[in-house]
Every structure is written in structure tokens, then in C-alpha cells.
Amino acid sequence: MRTEVSQNPVAVGPFAQLELSPSDFSALLGQIYQGPMEKVPWGKALELIRKQLRANYVTLILRSPAADRAGLMVNASEHGTTQPGEASYNGYYYSLDPFVGLPSNRVVTIDEHLGQAAWCSSELYRQFLHPLGVRFVLGADLRTDDGVECRLRVSRNLDAPDFSQSDKSLCTALLPHLKRAVDLHSRMEMVESERNVCAAAIDRMLVGMVMIDESGTMIKTNAAADEILSARDGIRVAAGTLEASYGQENRKLQRLLRQSMMAHRGTATVGTEAMSITRPSGKARLGLLIRTIPLSEWSEDNRRRPACVIFIRDPERKSQASRDMVRQLFDFTPAETELALQLANGLTLDESAAELGISKNTARAHLRAIFSKTGVTRQAKLVRMLLGSVISLG
Numbered sequence: 001m002r003t004e005v006s007q008n009p010v011a012v013g014p015f016a017q018l019e020l021s022p023s024d025f026s027a028l029l030g031q032i033y034q035g036p037m038e039k040v041p042w043g044k045a046l047e048l049i050r051k052q053l054r055a056n057y058v059t060l061i062l063r064s065p066a067a068d069r070a071g072l073m074v075n076a077s078e079h080g081t082t083q084p085g086e087a088s089y090n091g092y093y094y095s096l097d098p099f100v101g102l103p104s105n106r107v108v109t110i111d112e113h114l115g116q117a118a119w120c121s122s123e124l125y126r127q128f129l130h131p132l133g134v135r136f137v138l139g140a141d142l143r144t145d146d147g148v149e150c151r152l153r154v155s156r157n158l159d160a161p162d163f164s165q166s167d168k169s170l171c172t173a174l175l176p177h178l179k180r181a182v183d184l185h186s187r188m189e190m191v192e193s194e195r196n197v198c199a200a201a202i203d204r205m206l207v208g209m210v211m212i213d214e215s216g217t218m219i220k221t222n223a224a225a226d227e228i229l230s231a232r233d234g235i236r237v238a239a240g241t242l243e244a245s246y247g248q249e250n251r252k253l254q255r256l257l258r259q260s261m262m263a264h265r266g267t268a269t270v271g272t273e274a275m276s277i278t279r280p281s282g283k284a285r286l287g288l289l290i291r292t293i294p295l296s297e298w299s300e301d302n303r304r305r306p307a308c309v310i311f312i313r314d315p316e317r318k319s320q321a322s323r324d325m326v327r328q329l330f331d332f333t334p335a336e337t338e339l340a341l342q343l344a345n346g347l348t349l350d351e352s353a354a355e356l357g358i359s360k361n362t363a364r365a366h367l368r369a370i371f372s373k374t375g376v377t378r379q380a381k382l383v384r385m386l387l388g389s390v391i392s393l394g
Helices: 022-037 043-052 086-091 110-114 116-120 123-132 165-204 223-231 247-265 323-330 334-344 349-356 360-374 379-388
Strands: 057-063 072-077 134-143 149-157 207-213 218-221 235-238 241-244 272-277 286-292 306-313
Touching: 022 043, 022 165, 043 057, 043 072, 043 165, 072 086, 110 116, 110 134, 116 123, 123 134, 134 165, 149 165, 165 207, 165 223, 207 223, 207 241, 218 223, 223 235, 223 306, 241 247, 247 272, 247 286, 247 306, 323 334, 323 360, 334 349, 334 360, 334 379, 349 360, 360 379
Parallel strands: none
Antiparallel strands: 057 072, 057 149, 134 149, 207 218, 207 306, 235 241, 272 286, 286 306
């Protein structure tokens, strides 16, 4: 028996009823997978779906509204990215919505789910959707293996026909791709959250951070690094790369950077190098730590990928420790907190008293109270305790 092979990949199996060309379907899938990287996720993909289904609204509810949290939705509509009544839905009407709890990853219409009579007599329809011109709704609930839940809703106005089997087939074909893209977005968001937390901690610790790519070009800096580099005191930026002010130190810096690039590519041993940088101003030397960022086993060929990170520490920068954090951690009074922070910034007891405008005897009394509360008996140990605590992360 001879089996005929279809020449149209979008016209077999579940795709048989699609009124969509292979190139248009491919373009739509491309926008779905591009969605996680857009500023407004899936805005372009939802607009393509809206036009293809001749809908007035297409909404992806990323976070369902509830009494204890705000909802989050992405819209494509005849009015652009905004949907009339969105605030009203998030604030009240969500609690009246009967089009919820759908079977996972299955496309249904509201009439199929609820029945035409029940839907048209529902409070949500009569008070909210009918005034907006909405009659027909097509939807699916997506649930990923990692526990992410979101809803896709497509609506048409009063004088439009109900959604056809072809319309349902298109959404059914898109669902597994949208589900994977939502999963990717969730994972990217988690990585970004972790990155922001770590970056904020490094900032609070007054450590400059510079990311360098394979060519030695700076691709990212944090606020502390920007301040240190803008001073051009010992180290500076020249043509997008780092340079030390003095020749001998600059040659060493460039050699360490080259070694780090080699380690990044796997042609040298991955390691961490350190050096100090002399400052023409005469201030204390900057400390540099250069750490290679090795390629993973499955890294693509991308020369703009971070190859190494340079941490820069200025020993003369003052701590930004939160006063509230210090008070909570050690149960200090406001006066004791101010003195402890001055000592942590390297001042002597007499210098701290002068800075705070208090007498030396008052400063000594505060110090005795601080000793009692922390359990230390020497000022040097107190400073080590303060600097080694979590206050710099607050």
C-alpha cells in the first residue's frame, strides 16, 4: 500500500482545519517564543492572534487577581495594549468570573463551558462585558510542570459569529508553544530576580563590579564601579576597556585579563587573580580581583558573552549600613547606632565624638553600652564584628 505524504505541514493531524498558511503560522510561533524577551511579554504575539481570529480582545492573564494580590495581564485590543475596564475587572469583577477552572491545556468556548443561557444571564456578562461589546469568549488555562498557571482569553463582539472549529484548532495548535514560552519566561524571571538580589548585595558591600567580554570590552558595570571609574584615580576606561594609570601595573592588569580570557575559552586553567592599583591622588590602593566566567558545556558561540568579572574595592569608601538594620541587629539606641557606624567607617573614638558633636566622656559611655550589648571588650573586635555582620547587606 502506498502512503501519500502531505506537502503542507500545517494541513495534517490537528492542523487540518487551520485557515493559516505555513509561513503565517511560523511567524506566529516566532513571536510566541520571542515574547519572553519583550518589554511587554507577548504583546506582538497576542496582536497577531487577535487579527487572525478577528477578535476585539486577546488577553493573557499571567497572574490572576485575588483579594490579597493584584492581577497582571497582557492585552491586545482594538484600542492598543489597554483594555477598557481592566481596572474594574482586577478590582471587582474577577470574583464574578465563571470562565475559570478550565481543563488544563484545552480550548473551550464560554457557551460550551457554561451554556448560552447561563452565560448571557451571568452578572459578569450583563454588568461588565455586554457594555464593552463582548459576547463570545474562547479560552484555555495553561499549567506548566513548574507550577506556573496563566489564562488565555479571546473575545468577539456582539455582532460577530461565535468561534469556529478552525478558530479552536488554531488556539489548540498554539497552546503547547505558548506553554513552553511561559515556562521560559518564568525561569528567566527567576534568574533575573536572583541576579538583582546578588547585584544589590554587592552594591551594598561597596564593591565595584565590571563584566568583560571575550574581546576585553566592558559590557556591564554596577553603581559602585561607575563611581570608582569616573574618578579616574588609578584605573580608568579607555576605548571601552580598563586601564591602570601606571605602566607597570597596567601591563600586569592586561596580562591577567588575557589569562582570564584564555581560561574562559578553556585554553588555560580557570582561576582567580588579584592585584592592587596605585592611585595618583595618594589615597589607599584599590584592590582588584579578576575571576574567570567559564563557558558551560553547552554554551553557544557568542563573543559578547561575559568572559570575566572584575571586582574593585576602594578601602576608603564609607559603609552605607542601614541605621535601622544596625539597631535591629544589636538592639542599640539611636546614639549608640551613630557611634557604631562611625567606628565601622574607620574613625577613632575621639574622631567619632567630634564628628557626632558629643563629648569624649559621652562617647565612652556609649561605647561601654555597645560593648555590653555585643559581648566584646575591644574596639578593634567590635569593628570586625560590625563589618563581618549582615549590616552591609541591608
